[in-house]
Amino acid sequence: MAYSIQADIEEQISTDELIELTDDTGSNAVDPSVISRAIEDADAEIDSYCGGHYAVPFSSVPLMIRKLSVDMAVYHLFSRRSVLKVPEERQKRYDNAIRFLRDVSKGVISLGANAPADPKGNSAQATRTEDDRIFTIGKNSDDSAGTLDNY
Numbered sequence: 001m002a003y004s005i006q007a008d009i010e011e012q013i014s015t016d017e018l019i020e021l022t023d024d025t026g027s028n029a030v031d032p033s034v035i036s037r038a039i040e041d042a043d044a045e046i047d048s049y050c051g052g053h054y055a056v057p058f059s060s061v062p063l064m065i066r067k068l069s070v071d072m073a074v075y076h077l078f079s080r081r082s083v084l085k086v087p088e089e090r091q092k093r094y095d096n097a098i099r100f101l102r103d104v105s106k107g108v109i110s111l112g113a114n115a116p117a118d119p120k121g122n123s124a125q126a127t128r129t130e131d132d133r134i135f136t137i138g139k140n141s142d143d144s145a146g147t148l149d150n151y
Helices: 006-012 015-022 032-050 065-079 088-106
Strands: none
Touching: 006 015, 006 032, 006 065, 015 032, 015 065, 032 065, 032 088, 065 088
16 A cells, blocks of 8 residues: 555646656656656655564554655656756755654654554563673672672
């Protein structure tokens, strides 16, 4: 399932501009396959960043992921045309999307309350216990290895 659809792209870009960005055959019409490819490329990038903390592809798409998918797909549509410079606003949106996804991949930020759970079962709570200690101080034992008493 794609994280965004052509209608989402059409909300961001006029039909004339979409024709200019997608019409490779001179048909003077929007080519849906080019838009689909831009969305696939954006979604693959999103999955590569989010896969460490979330089960991807998302079955229930968080709103932020849909927004990022649109911004990134629009950027990809512009960047495929070498004669057109990517507009500054589109470049900024793409750069912001990548920055956001990097923070998601580092665990600095989350995708929100409606995001799927961590696929690895990681949680923010510590799972160590006192028995997990490798070194101790002042622990009486037959074997002095593993204590820091002599340092």
